[in-house]
Amino acid sequence: MAEILVLDDVLDAVVLIRKILTKKGHTVHTFTEEEEAIGFAGSNHIDLAILDIKLKKMSGIQVLEQLKKVSPEMKVIMLTGYPTIETAREAIELGAGEYCVKPIDKTELEEKVAEVLAR
Amino acid sequence: MTTEKRPKEGDFLEVFQEVTRLISMVHDPQQVMDLVVRRLPGLLEVDAATIRLLDSGTSTFVLGAACGVSDEYLSRTTIDSSEVMSALMRGLPIAKTGIDLHCDHDGCAFISREGVKGTLSLPILFKGDVIGLLRLLTKNTREFSEAEIAFAMSLAEQVGVAISNSRLFQEMENQVNFFRELREISRLVNSTLDLDRILKTIVEKLPGITGVKGCTIRLLHPATNRLELAAASGLSEEYLYRGSISREDSIFKVLKGEPVSIYDAQNDPRVDYHEAIKKEGIRSILAIPISNESEIIGVLRLLSTEPHFFTAMEINFAVTVAEEGGNAIQKARTYRKITLLFNQIEEHERFLQTILDSLWMQLLVVDPDKRVIMVNKHFLETNSCTEAETLGRLYKFVSPWQTQDTSVSPIATVLTERKPLTVLARLDAETGPQWFERHLAPILDNDGTVSFVVEAVRDITDQKLLEQEKMERMKLQGVIEMAGTAAHELNSPLFAALGTAQLLRDDLPTEEMVEEMDMIIRNMKTMSDLTRKMTAVTGFESREYVGETKIVTLKTEE
Numbered sequence: 001m002a003e004i005l006v007l008d009d010v011l012d013a014v015v016l017i018r019k020i021l022t023k024k025g026h027t028v029h030t031f032t033e034e035e036e037a038i039g040f041a042g043s044n045h046i047d048l049a050i051l052d053i054k055l056k057k058m059s060g061i062q063v064l065e066q067l068k069k070v071s072p073e074m075k076v077i078m079l080t081g082y083p084t085i086e087t088a089r090e091a092i093e094l095g096a097g098e099y100c101v102k103p104i105d106k107t108e109l110e111e112k113v114a115e116v117l118a119r
Numbered sequence: 120m121t122t123e124k125r126p127k128e129g130d131f132l133e134v135f136q137e138v139t140r141l142i143s144m145v146h147d148p149q150q151v152m153d154l155v156v157r158r159l160p161g162l163l164e165v166d167a168a169t170i171r172l173l174d175s176g177t178s179t180f181v182l183g184a185a186c187g188v189s190d191e192y193l194s195r196t197t198i199d200s201s202e203v204m205s206a207l208m209r210g211l212p213i214a215k216t217g218i219d220l221h222c223d224h225d226g227c228a229f230i231s232r233e234g235v236k237g238t239l240s241l242p243i244l245f246k247g248d249v250i251g252l253l254r255l256l257t258k259n260t261r262e263f264s265e266a267e268i269a270f271a272m273s274l275a276e277q278v279g280v281a282i283s284n285s286r287l288f289q290e291m292e293n294q295v296n297f298f299r300e301l302r303e304i305s306r307l308v309n310s311t312l313d314l315d316r317i318l319k320t321i322v323e324k325l326p327g328i329t330g331v332k333g334c335t336i337r338l339l340h341p342a343t344n345r346l347e348l349a350a351a352s353g354l355s356e357e358y359l360y361r362g363s364i365s366r367e368d369s370i371f372k373v374l375k376g377e378p379v380s381i382y383d384a385q386n387d388p389r390v391d392y393h394e395a396i397k398k399e400g401i402r403s404i405l406a407i408p409i410s411n412e413s414e415i416i417g418v419l420r421l422l423s424t425e426p427h428f429f430t431a432m433e434i435n436f437a438v439t440v441a442e443e444g445g446n447a448i449q450k451a452r453t454y455r456k457i458t459l460l461f462n463q464i465e466e467h468e469r470f471l472q473t474i475l476d477s478l479w480m481q482l483l484v485v486d487p488d489k490r491v492i493m494v495n496k497h498f499l500e501t502n503s504c505t506e507a508e509t510l511g512r513l514y515k516f517v518s519p520w521q522t523q524d525t526s527v528s529p530i531a532t533v534l535t536e537r538k539p540l541t542v543l544a545r546l547d548a549e550t551g552p553q554w555f556e557r558h559l560a561p562i563l564d565n566d567g568t569v570s571f572v573v574e575a576v577r578d579i580t581d582q583k584l585l586e587q588e589k590m591e592r593m594k595l596q597g598v599i600e601m602a603g604t605a606a607h608e609l610n611s612p613l614f615a616a617l618g619t620a621q622l623l624r625d626d627l628p629t630e631e632m633v634e635e636m637d638m639i640i641r642n643m644k645t646m647s648d649l650t651r652k653m654t655a656v657t658g659f660e661s662r663e664y665v666g667e668t669k670i671v672t673l674k675t676e677e
Contacts, residue, residue: 008611010611010612010615012611012619013611013615016614016615016619017618019619023622054607081608081611082603082606082607082610102610102613102614103613103614103643103647103650104614105617105644105647106618107621
């Protein structure tokens with residue numbers, strides 16, 4: 001089972017993802033503040049990070065860049081309600097494993113997480 | 120000759136009658152003089168006779184006629200001793216014998232060679248003034264008696280009367296001719312504004328009328344104030360271009376407005392180039408000023424091949440012709456200047472027209488009566504019309520942009536407000552709507568009144584279409600962006616609600632509750648599909664690329 005970090009500015013969204021993935025046996029750490037999430041990842045082992053692109057102070061892309069600096073092996077799934085070519089290209093270039101568009105189905109999320117972790 | 124053969128007193132009457140009869144028959148002064156010198160030697164039993172006339176211009180006596188002496192003798196400079204000349208000038212006759220022996224002047228050699236021994240010199244008087252000399256010459260020693268001298272004096276007086284009368288007669292005849300010719304010349308020079316034709320008329324007509332060989336006109340160049348030959352007739356090129364005559368005394372006098380008559384041009388110091396004058400055969404010259412009002416603008420010269428006294432009548436005639444000519448010349452010069460100015464104006468007009476025609480906009484000029492007075496080529500071509508169909512017509516019938524409602528006419532507004540105005544006009548053509556930007560500007564005179572209104576019209580249809588297209592694109596973009604924003608804002612809560620519903624479904628106790636939850640989930644998924652479609656307008660999807668890498672491509676169609 002994996003250590004998963006979830007960062008989204010919408011609290012309900014992080015709570016839901018935690019519920020879904022906890023049921024799958026993962027340990028889920030949820031954050032709505034970017035600095036807290038980056039700080040946590042710096043001092044704890046994280047297998048997978050699920051990041052929303054639209055955050056409060058930074059963008060998900062900037063957080064992705066920071067996390068990859070702290071832990072290059074960390075796998076990342078980008079989650080966005082407003083997909084654009086630029087953010088998709090940047091995310092892929094910075095090492096994101098998947099770029100999913102909200103609203104994502106519970107099953108689809110479970111499958112994507114399993115798939116990325118299995119790589 | 121012997122004294123026995125001399126005419127007796129009884130014969131004097133006969134001779135006098137003969138002479139007066141003869142000279143009364145001719146009216147030409149030259150004929151009178153020729154007749155007198157030819158007939159007197161026979162009648163008075165002398166060997167030769169000469170008549171010299173007083174040239175009042177030089178106060179010298181010039182040869183009028185001679186008979187019985189050689190040309191060489193006649194060409195001597197000094198006629199006689201100062202004693203003789205002094206007596207003659209006082210109007211007294213004087214007889215001399217032995218002049219070949221007692222000679223005290225520079226003409227003695229001529230006298231000696233000619234064999235002249237005695238002279239009777241008589242003044243030719245008219246109304247008490249000396250107008251010439253009559254000299255009777257003998258080649259043998261002869262004494263003239265008092266009676267002969269008195270008789271000869273009477274004859275000389277008759278000659279004086281005859282010469283004067285014939286001059287008067289000729290002048291009267293000339294006067295009639297001159298009036299006729301003056302009218303003709305005046306008609307000719309005033310019938311044209313061609314300067315060269317005026318000058319040609321004068322130099323060609325004047326010699327024929329005045330009986331001289333040639334005529335020249337020299338005009339003062341307005342810029343340099345130097346005399347320049349403008350026209351000539353009857354004279355050789357060699358003579359005409361003999362050199363400048365500006366420094367001749369006669370020219371100085373003429374340029375002061377005074378006519379100058381030169382009887383003996385070949386020797387007279389008032390003219391230069393005596394050799395050229397001789398070669399051309401010129402004997403007498405009349406130079407007169409050409410004036411326009413009080414300003415002297417040139418010199419007219421008449422040149423005679425015969426020794427000729429230009430009479431007051433002739434001089435007056437020539438002066439009158441020169442004045443007529445001067446006025447016509449000045450008019451022609453003014454006309455030339457005006458023509459030149461007109462040509463320049465026309466050239467400027469053509470230049471401006473070319474510029475106006477080259478403008479890629481339609482241009483109209485309208486007068487305060489709202490009549491079109493000018494249009495450019497672009498206007499004519501665009502509206503398929505001609506100048507004849509356009510100029511002079513009312514603006515409302517010419518302008519394709521003008522509405523029938525004159526109360527809102529931009530032209531009327533500019534005429535009233537005297538300020539530039541820009542309006543947009545739309546025309547519905549077969550090819551679609553056309554837009555024009557009309558810029559109307561008043562041209563004001565010094566009083567601030569509108570003289571003209573200039574309208575420049577630019578076709579902005581392409582620009583307008585581009586603007587419309589851009590506006591529509593921006594509207595669409597706004598709609599798309601709004602849809603995307605709405606979708607984004609909906610996605611996060613929808614994700615939370617859908618996921619939570621799906622989690623809850625797993626824990627529901629009854630089949631009925633599961634079915635109800637499935638309905639909720641199904642409807643939320645329909646809403647998800649809708650937000651996906653909304654984002655798909657500018658959205659994309661991911662696909663496999665090489666290895667684990669994925670790339671994104673735009674969805675072109677939903």
